[in-house]
Amino acid sequence: MSLTLYYHPLASFCHKVLIALYESGVDFEKRIINLGEEADRAELQAIWPLCKFPVLRDHARVRDVPETSIIIEYLDRYYPGAQPMLPADWDDALDVRLWDRFFDNYVQEPMQTIVNAHLTGLSCDQTKERTKLKTAYKMIEKRMSTRSWICGEAFSLADCAAAPALFYAATLLPFPEEYHHLQNYFERLVTRPSVKQVLDESKPFFSMYPFAADIPERFL
Known part of the structure; x- marks a missing residue:
């Protein structure tokens, strides 16, 4: 098999690339990396010294490709x-x-x-982060009033990014009830076969997510 994806099924940035891979229909091997395991960390670090996933290895072209947007453009x-x-x-x-x-x-x-503040036990003011999310939601709501996908009528790289970002963000800050365009966009995302497959494969790992109790039951 020509392609190997180094990833973790719970990681939102890995979801972004998985969606693109399923959209393309290309065959690839999955290599789950547990950053808590020294051997796994060493394996990933040998490929990408910054030790961040996902990374795509193309055996046929003898190339390792890091960074989600670059991976999707490469695909x-x-x-x-x-x-x-x-x-x-x-x-x-x-x-x-x-x-x-x-x-x-x-x-x-x-x-x-x-999420990282929760995992590390840091008690810090999250007003700035929540304000960013509120502003982002407002911008998406306005934009989605005139289109099916975030950049028009065709599913794209931007929608690959949107699906996991909105899925996890909604567990921290639910979408405002009056934002019908955002809510409808989210429904189109999570019911698209490539996105649904990624979420289904993540189910066994959702219990590791610190805000798992806020994931809607329909995804569990």
Whole structure:
């Protein structure tokens, strides 16, 4: 098998890449990395010294590819599916890249800061992070009033980023009841086959998530 993904089934950034892999339909091997195990850490660190997953190893092209957005662009170039993750038009592709960064930086980042503070036992003011999430929700609600997916009518890299970011963020800060466009977008995301497969595969690991009690029962 040409591709191996080094990842963990609970990690939201790994979900982002898994969604793209399932969208492409390419065969790949899964290598779960437990960062609590010294041997696993050493294996990942030998591939990517920063010791962060996911990392994609392409055995056929003798290349290791880190960083979620780069991995998905790489797949789009060398292992494309029926639906491109990046549009051919430059301006449309720029919009996709913008919203990909939006979900990583303004939904994933504050969400992970809150989760990490809980895991490490740090009692810090989380007002800044929750404000970022509220602002992000408001921006998504406005944008989704005129489109099916975050960058138009086609599922893209940006939606790969949106699905895990919103899934976990909603366990910390539920979507406002009046944000119907955001809620409908989330439903389209979690019922898409690639996203549903990722969430189904994560079920055995959800108990490890510190806010597992706030995951809706339908996902458990």
